[in-house]
Amino acid sequence: MIDKSVLDQHNLTEDEYRLIVELIGKEPNLTELGIFSVMWSEHCGYKSSRVHLKKLPTEGPRVVQGPGENAGVLDIGDGQVVVFKIESHNHPSFIEPYQGAATGVGGILRDIFTMGARPIAVLDSLRFGPPDDPKNRSIMEGVVSGIAGYGNSIGVPTVGGEVYFDPCYELNPLVNVFCLGLADRDKIFLAKAEGAGNKVLYVGAKTGRDGIHGATMASAEFGKETEHKRPNVQVGDPFKEKLLLEACLEVMDRSLIVGIQDMGAAGLTCSTTEMAAKGGMGIDVDLDKVPQREAGMTPYEILLSESQERMLMVATPENVPAVQEVFAKWDLDAPVIGEVVAGGRARMTFRGEVVVDIPVDAVVNLCPAYDRPIAPPPPPPPAPALADLPLPDDLGEALLKVLGSPTIADKQWVFRQYDHMVQVNTVFLPGADAALLRIKGSKKALAVTLDGNSLYTRLDPRTGARIAAAEACRNLAVVGARPIGVTNCLNFGNPEKPEVMGQFEQAVTGMAEACRTFGIPVTGGNVSFYNDTEGLSIHPTPVLGVVGLLDDIGKAVSPGFKAAGDDVILIGESFEELGGTEYLKTVHGLEAGAPPAIDLELEKRTQEYLLETIDTGLLRSAHDLSEGGLAVALAESAFHSDRKLGCEVDLDGELRADALLFGESQSRVVVTCRKADAAGLLRLASRRGVPAKLIGRVGGRDIALGRGGRDLLRVPVERAFRVWKDSLPAFFKVPA
């Protein structure tokens, strides 16, 4: 009955099948096979990535929970912890942008509140094909309104994120969603089923035939069901999730339950077996008690359904009525569907018959790991010799072009659709280098950012990943927050292609090196492989979410210029690095060359220097240099200043003018300070081994950069601002 074609439909190899038979001591039935197929899938089992992910540093004094749970947990003092995680929802968002993105938000929120934390912020990292194509626009509109539709309704602010555009995402947009939660340290809950005799409760939405893997089963048992159109994309119900959130937090706050797990990928299968395995227990489940939305569902369908807004809980028998009362208050049912038992087996019955009887350890912990063949990543297209690259006649026009490129342009069109202020904690609204959230009742604040430049990673995965980590941490340091932990989402192509595995291996190596140097633990993440459609692979795209802590929110620094007459200091050194830059891409149409080099030790010194100077109150503004280099960073600081102050900057050195203005050399930041403080700042920099130079002054109505007293470019702030501001909305204007 289980032959090669059944295995193929379940994405299992014959070797894997033999291993299953050996582990469970019998031939699995179809339902049991279904369980293994989802639990041993790439998504749940991390088959191809596990051997590499081991390289990441996961320990540190603040780590309460590292990888392995629904989300990472870090101690932030005063009895509080932060809980955070990032997830991808790439494929669903391509098929149904609104619902795909919406349910992505729903899923990551559950990962956070299932641990007992109240979600306090969402960030989203989005990548689309260029917006001049209506198809890409419509995906983007759907994704953005889906994120808005879910997050706004449930009342968690979406406080930041990133949006990149590149043709490689045309058929494979990326939607990565990050969520941060806050909890009391002694109120953290784990996904553990403990205590034989404890009851297993099901709460939330009813189970339907949503998103079942292997739905095209050709076996007799499923044949009569094949006329059902089984959607792979679920519809989100943020209202139900809001009720679920409040009810779950209430039972956890009152310590009415023993353990809890959300039903995400692989639904009931994953939640039951994982909870049992983590508790070292077994579990009995009566599938007839599972609330069902559709008639005639089979055990296979019930177990593999990915219906949204569902949770599994374990409670002592005495507490069951109290738990059910809380859920009833929120208009939710919480039926008992099973029991925790000794013995380590998952046993499920359906209409009185045992339909599943397997050891949970085999399902959860013994998925094989593959060290897949690795080939060197595809080499970058060679950059033209600089001598062959014409210098633009008008560097001011070049700046406008770069500012208007959708990747750099203002993203307000996106984030004003997100409620970014609900919960009244958002101190830096979207637009700053990092989102800044106060912690009510304390002077402390949390800073959060998502970062990842996939063009760099395409050109050199290891350097690209190091830069992603460096830039993310730098984005926190410029605000005055010390990075305390990382989560990451690794979006790659097909891992069976050796060069994709090569990219993956290199990127993980680079990320590990950077995190180790910066001393920040990786507390979790997500791997999304198979991001290729019609032979087109995406750029390897690691996205890092970093959380930072500020002891005194009063000291936080924002990117906008503060006052005319302030001195402008450039921290870091500029090299002739044009490879992989936004300038090369938008002005010369080239995605080529090597990305900028990065010295991780220098980066670390630079960030320490920033934290020190911000702590002593010497900086009035700080903004890191990323895409678009120095000229763009100065322009953005002008745009973010309340009165749109310009600047007069005079540089020196021998670099080509475009490399000087638009090069993306790393570990650079523009800061401003009172005139009287500049000398001290420069002295401290040299003591700390950080290059720094006074380059000009805030003031005037122009963004002016020159060398040796001669203008290289001079553009009115207002004009540059309009280009930057209007670029994205212009794509979406419907002719009346």
Add this chain to the structure above:
Amino acid sequence: MRVRILVSFKDSVLDPQGQTVKNALHTMGYDAVKDVRQGKVFEIDLAGATKKEAERLVPEIARRVLANPIIEKFEWDFLKGE
């Protein structure tokens, strides 16, 4: 020529809106209500188009623009009296 197109979730797809309305109606005492499905309706004026053109155009528009066939179905008809 005026047509009416109804777009709704496929029966197997969760319809949170319909469910919420149903629950509200129950709370209000309308127990006769056994189920509610909520969808969208579009009335399109195709003045000038022939019946034949409409029969070609409308399903195409519905499929391409008004509904996502992965989760939604549609039906349509000519509006009476025209």
Add this chain to the structure above:
Amino acid sequence: MRVRILVSFKDSVLDPQGQTVKNALHTMGYDAVKDVRQGKVFEIDLAGATKKEAERLVPEIARRVLANPIIEKFEWDFLKGE
């Protein structure tokens, strides 16, 4: 007994959603489309209710809950084949 209730904006109220759909269709080259109005449709299952009960209940539910009479109108009908 199943009924279908259509809720749409009164003619005096601007329908921006319909306008947006119309503009989108024009951009895509569907010039035959002269106007679009968008509304909501509810399909309600009243299994067990008599026709008479339905005739009393449905307009009441529509007026009280499904439509806001300040901006919306409704029409309803029994679903065929039942």
Add this chain to the structure above:
Amino acid sequence: MKFGVVRFPGSNCDFDTVHALRDVLKRKTVILWHKDHDLQGVDCVVLPGGFAYGDYLRAGAIARFSPLMQEVQAFARDGGRVLGICNGFQILLELGLLPGAMLRNKDLKFLCQHVHIRVENERTDFTRALRKGQVLRIPIAHFDGNYYAPPRVLRELERNRQVVFRYCDAEGRLTEAANVNGSMANIAGIRNKDGNVVGLMPHPERASERILGSVDGRAIFESLILSLERSGPARRPAARTRARHDR
């Protein structure tokens, strides 16, 4: 003096509103549960923002039927002060305590941003700490804030000076561009004829602390506090109690 903030399923600015009233303005504040009939003797009812019942049908359409809202209606009829913020405003419209209705924002997008509003009527219990023509900078966050009223109702609103706030630019001009959601006559907030019920789309609780970028919203709460201090409680105190949890 005691404030009551109503909590519907799906409310999400309930905590924020309690935070503003209790932690920032230091007034006694309780949460009122939508299934109760008990107003707990509060002097002012605040309907917070959010998405009651997901706003799946129409913003505020289902919340108006909750048991507690029967009490709020009676409370308002007896002169009790009721403030509806955003979703709360939408519920008051659905309930008929305020005239008009909300349509989707003109560009069919959810909008979250700071806006400017101008005080049109400073002689209300909700604006007495403000000056006529004063411009406030307060955030909005809504999908359905495009105020609509039939022409006759609109004329009456103007005649009775029931328009309390209008969207304007930073200088107080009522421009088309400043009217971000497309509301009729730039209307951002209105009162009932008796003046004891006010609804507005902007969120004063998000503009009540310096650290959040604006304290302009606080003046609305402060006005209310002043009014309650001066005139005492509503004509009939909201102390009617009935069984809890009946639906």
